[in-house]
Amino acid sequence: MVDRLNDQSASATAKDEAAPQTATSAQTQVQTQAQAVESEEVRAQKALLGDTDPSLTSAEDVAxxxxxxPAQGLSEAEARRRLEQFGPNELASAxxxxxxxxxxxxxxxxLVYLLIAATIISVIAWFIEKANAHPGAEGGEALPFDAIVIILILIVNAVLGYMQEAKAEAAVEALAQMTAPQTSVLRDGKVQRINTADVVPGDIVVLAEGDSVSADGRLINAASLRIAEASLTGESVPVGKKPETLTxxxxLGDRANMIFNGTSVTQGTGRAIVTGTGMNTQVGKIADMLSATEDEKTPLQKEMDYVSKILGIAVCIIAVVVLVALAVLEGFNDTQDVIDSLLLAVSLAVAAVPEGLAAILTVVLALGVQRMAAHNAIVKKLHSVETLGSASVICSDKTGTLTRNEMTVERVVTPSGEVQITGTGYAPEGKMVGIDGSGLDANPALRTEVIDTLAAGALANxxxxxxxxxxxxxxxxxTEVSLIVAARKTDALRGYDRFNRVAEVPFTSERKRMSIIAADATEGGKLTVFAKGAPDVLLSYCKRIAVGGQVRPLTEGDRQTILATVERLSSEAYRTLGQAYRPLGTSNLSEVPGIQSNAAGQVTDIADQAEVIEHDLIWNGMVGIIDPPRTEVRDSVAEAHRAGIRTVMITGDHPLTAAxxxxxxxxxxxxxxxLTGDQLDALADEAALDKATADVSVYARVAPEHKLKIVESLQRQGNIVAMTGDGVNDAPAVKSADIGVAMGITGTEVTKQSAKMILADDNFSTIVAAVREGRVIFDNIRKFLRYLLSSNVGEVFTVFLGVIFAGFLGIRQPETVGVTVPLLATQLLWINLLTDAAPALAMGVDPQTEDVMNRRPRKVTDRVIDASMWGDIIYIGVIMAVVTLIGMDMHLAGGLFTDRSVDALGHEAQMTEARTMGFTILVFAQLFNALASRSHLQSVFVGLFSNKWLWGAIGLSIALQLVVIYVPFLNSAFGTTPLGPLAWLECIGLAAFVLVASEIRKVVLRAMAARR
Known part of the structure; x- marks a missing residue:
């Protein structure tokens, strides 16, 4: 939605300098449209504030x-009542x-139109036949069975298609619920995460860096809050926000005390009262300007459309050639010949195109996405599944993805020594001991320094x-919480609870540090700066050091010792954070030297004055935080390597820790x-960068812009890149990657919106599992495509060759004229209905093969149906047609292989029996083909019974075929007759030759592959 608003909303909200209170013409037009269709919920929301402009009203009055x-938020009961009254926080949709x-x-x-035309032609033919019958004689069929059967099958196909699409829609809807955006709100005095759709007017929204703003609201408080509002104003630079009432x-772009739906927090924190939701937001007012867009077809769907089009064109050409040949050789003697010829063309079309292909494809993808979601990989769009199986590089963050993200402070190093903090996880249970496990009673100075270090880290948090x-x-x-846990374990905050935060300079990936300013309640509100950050960075802002309760200048020797300790801890896989402080000597922030204030004496945004606050700091010490690797990740990395997928670690940690x-x-x-971010910046050009990224698999101390560079460099080398991210600044790299992966637990809403996949458990192994599942899904798609297309090509060749060689095969007797088709259109429709849906769907959930992760990734440019598969399709199609026509020939007089005499029932009865044979052989041949199509090279007998769904589908198809052959009224509808035991042996024996021919081809292909 945000992308669509950029251009239109910018013009609709541009500032009118001459009349700031007058909306632009675009706004006026949109507001007029909105009022015309204004819902009861919107009117109810507007009645809450009346004519009050929240930006001109104090936050207290708005509340x-x-x-x-504002301190407690709404109660759950009141929130539910308001949700019922004002409706969900969603834009109106179609x-x-x-x-x-x-x-x-x-x-x-x-295709349906074509079948309807065939139905009309069939009805006309029936009426002509009845009209030409002699009075008193039985004139052909009592009912137009062909037309009735075609209509019934069209209805059955429509029902199946509807049911399949409904299932797919349900799966996608369930997926949408799993990836529904969430918002932090204050309810019953507690901050909690709720679905954005459940936000109501009056909610207190809690904002943090990376959050998407979910509604319009009036700010209550803000700390260095900046919001990107390009979606509404067109202004590319994030806007600083403050809660002060406007005069x-x-x-819109100048309402600094307001937040707006559809924007995103780029820095800082804040809280706001929701004043409008859904259509009663600024985005809602311009929603009518958005034109609805149809869902884009997936690449597979496009290719299937292309394949169907090619088949259709080929069949039309074949039909024209056949009809012209018949017209020249036989001539059309009467209306019936013309009708029969048209029905032949329809039969060819029906035989060629697998009617349920699109629906089956959608359902198979949807089922695959559901399986991934069950394993914590939530794929937002179906077509991303196709890309997953092609991934050749996975770029992963370290913390929480490759490691457990159970950050624990284990070491604290101060000028007087080093201690160990016992206990693991987030339970504040443990204590400080010496490195050798001894107590610290003999070293009170060290104990004091540790307490001060942990307290500084817990306050700047x-x-x-x-x-x-x-x-x-x-x-x-x-990482921040680990400092709080350590402070609670050691009771470090006792005595420090007198400090109350009054301002904050937030952490950013560029600054690599964070500071707060706190007032000491016991010292008349005297202010102190507490800071934490990367030790090497924070140390550069320190000029003094606290040792044994005394503060002295920081010497060069001190710096070298501290940096050497950082190197040592990093080499031991610890993430290090330094802590520092500085008393400001005043209780009034505006009196701090260098601090800028406005005319009213109010300090301007402290985040813009970081250099004034963060200088001459006093070094306390540093902590070593451990985040052990996930035990399962090593196996997943090895599995990815076997699959030809390279794993790349990108982290902001120290190079030694990362390595x-x-x-x-x-x-x-x-x-x-x-390789560090600084080293990446030092590379001369793209060529040097590409050379580096081709060899290096670990990057440390990198900024978000480096992630984007790495992704683009890998893509230039022809890789399909999966990229993980959690922070707001990761969003560009995640969005640019072929497979953007957001963290479901620690990921920001902005990153989740940019990603194509969300990890519900933030685990690297889940990415590898998703790639494996993507490969399985793609393999299964190729299986049922091979099966469907070869089966349909077999039908086309059966009809085409049966008409061309009708005289040789005995399908048409010498004394007859006109067209005699080997199989009726209704029979072909039944075959497609019988063999397309259930077996193809069952193949779509085929278990994975052993080699699925033992082969190189496929290229995105590779065709789904490549030359090798077309070879399979045509080869099996020809075999299928040949055995079908042989089976028919064996039951006809004047045939090529047999010359069975016409019995007392005449040629028509014999033709019905022959068609029943061909009809049944083709059905069984396609069912054997379903088994053979499960692999291009592997023998059908490997894992023959591993797919119980496929065997169930085959059993169902056989049962339905028996019904058509042995139920009398269906004999008339489908032109069939009951078969005897010998005929069944012939049917199964001939149909099984498809399996034999497939096995012979696979043996040859495996032998050829072995020689390479």
Whole structure:
């Protein structure tokens, strides 16, 4: 939605300098349209605030008008009531298509039109036949059975297609629910995550970096809050937000105390009261300007359309050639000949095109997506499944993806020494001990320094630790929470609870540090800066060091010792964070030297004055945080390597930490090195970058823009790249990757919206499992395509060769004239209905083969139906046609292989029996083909019974074929007659030759492959 709004919304909300309170003409037009269709829910929302402009009203007055306590938020009961009153927080969409329209849509297909035309021709032929019958004589069929059967089969096909599409839609809808955007709100005094659709007017929205703004609202408070509003204003630079009440009405882009639906937080934190949801937002007002777009067809669907078109054209050409040949050689003697010829053309078309292909393809993809979702890989769009199986490089973050993301502070290093913090996980249970496990009673200075270091890290922190139902749960970044856990283990915050945060300079990936300013309640509100960040970065802002309770200048020797410790801890796989502080000596922030204030004496955005705050810091110490690798990841990396997929680690951690974890996981060798962001920047050009990324598999100390460079470089080398990300700044790289993967637990909403896949468990092994599933799905698609197309080509060749060689085979007797088709259109329709749906769907869920992860990734440019598969299709199609026609010939007089005399019932009865033979042979040949088509090279007897669904589909098809042959009224409808035991042996024996021929071809192909 955001992308679609860029151009149109920008013009609709541009500031009118001459009259700031006047909307642009585009806005006026849209608002007029919105009022014309304004819903009851929107009118109810507007009544809450009346004519009040929230931007010109204090946050307290807005809260009173909306009857909400900003400190507690709405209660759950009140939120539910408001949701019923005001409706879900969603833009109005087109009304759902009624079921009856969806059912009728199944008939909107050129092939169906062709069959309807065949029905009309069949009815006309029946009437002509009845009209030409002599009075008193029995004139042909009592009812136009051909027409009736075609109509019935069209209805059955429509029902199956409708049911399949309904299942696929249900799967996609369930997927949409799993990936539904969420919003943090304050309810009953607790911050909780809810579906964005459940946000109501009066909710207190909690904003953090990376969040998507889900509704319009009035800011209550903000800390260095910046929001990207390009979707509404066209302004590419994020807008700084402040809660102060405006003195005059301003255009949308200048309403600094308002937030708007469809925008995203790029920096800082804040809270806002929701003033409008759904269509009562600025986005809602311009929603009518958005033109609806149809869902784009997947590449597979496009290729299937292309294949069907090619088959259709080929059949039309064949039909024209046959009709012209018949007209020249035989001539059309009467109307019946013309009708029979047209029905022949229809028969060829029906035989060629697999009617249910599109629906089967959609259902197979939807089922695959559901299986992935059950294994924590949520694929947002069906067509992404096709790309997954082609992945050749997986670029993964380290923390939480390759590791468990259970960050634990294990080491604390201060100027007086080093201690160990016991306990693992997020439960605050542990204590500080010496490296050798001894107590610290003999070293009070070290103990004090450790307490001060942990306290600084816990104060300069946006995380939270809470206990819910006996379980400890974290809120925020796991690295930050690990500092809080360590502080609670050591009771480091005792005495520091007197500090209250008054301002914040937030962490960014560029700054690699964070600072807060806190007021000391016991010292008259005196201000102190507490900071944490990458030790090498934070150290550059320190000029002093705290040792044994005293502060002295930081010497060069101190710096070298600290940096050497960072190297040592990093080599031991610890992530290091430094802590520092600085008393500001005043209780008024505006009195700090260098701080800028406005005319009213208010300090301007502190985030823009980081250099003033973060200088002359006092070094406390550093912590070593461990995040052990996931035990299952090493096997997944090895599996990816066997599959020809390269694993690349990209992290902001220290190079030694990254290299250690990567070597433990098998991504690089033990002596492998990591490339840093600075080294990437030092590369001369794209050629040098491409050379580096072709060889290096670990990147450390990188910024988000480096991730994008790495992805683009790998893509230039012809790779299909999967890229993981969680932060807002990862979104460009995730979006540019062929397979963008967002973290479901730690990922921001912006990144989730940019991604094609979401990991519900943030686990690298899930990516590999998804790639494996993508390969299985693609393999299965090729299986049922091979099966469907070879079966349909077999039908085409049966009709075509049967007409051309009708005289040789005895299908047409010497004394007859006109066209005699080997199989009726109704029989061909029944074959397609019988063999297309159930067996093809069963093949779509075929179990994976042993070699699925032992072969190189396929290229996206590779055709789904390549030359080798076309060879299979034509070869099997010809065999199928030949055995069918041989079976018919064996039951006809004047045939090529046999010359059975015409019995007392005459040629028509014999033709009916021969057609029943051909009809049945073709059905069984296609069922044998279903078994053979499961692999291009592997013998059918390998894993013959592994797919129980396929055997069930085959059994169902056989049962239905028996019904058509042995139920009397269906004999008339389908032109069949009961077969004897010998005939059944002939049918099964001839049909089985398809399996024999397929096995012979596979033996030859395997021998040829072995010689290469």
């Amino acid at each position: 009173r008008a909306l009857n909400v306590d 009304p759902p298509v009624p079921k009856w329209k969806k059912f009728l849509a199944q008939f909107q297909d050129p 005059e009405a301003k255009a 946006d995380g939270d630790l809470r206990q819910e139902n006996g379980r400890w749960e974290i809120v925020g970044d796991p 250690r974890i990567a070597s433990d996981l098998g991504i690089i060798a033990k002596d492998g090195k990591a």
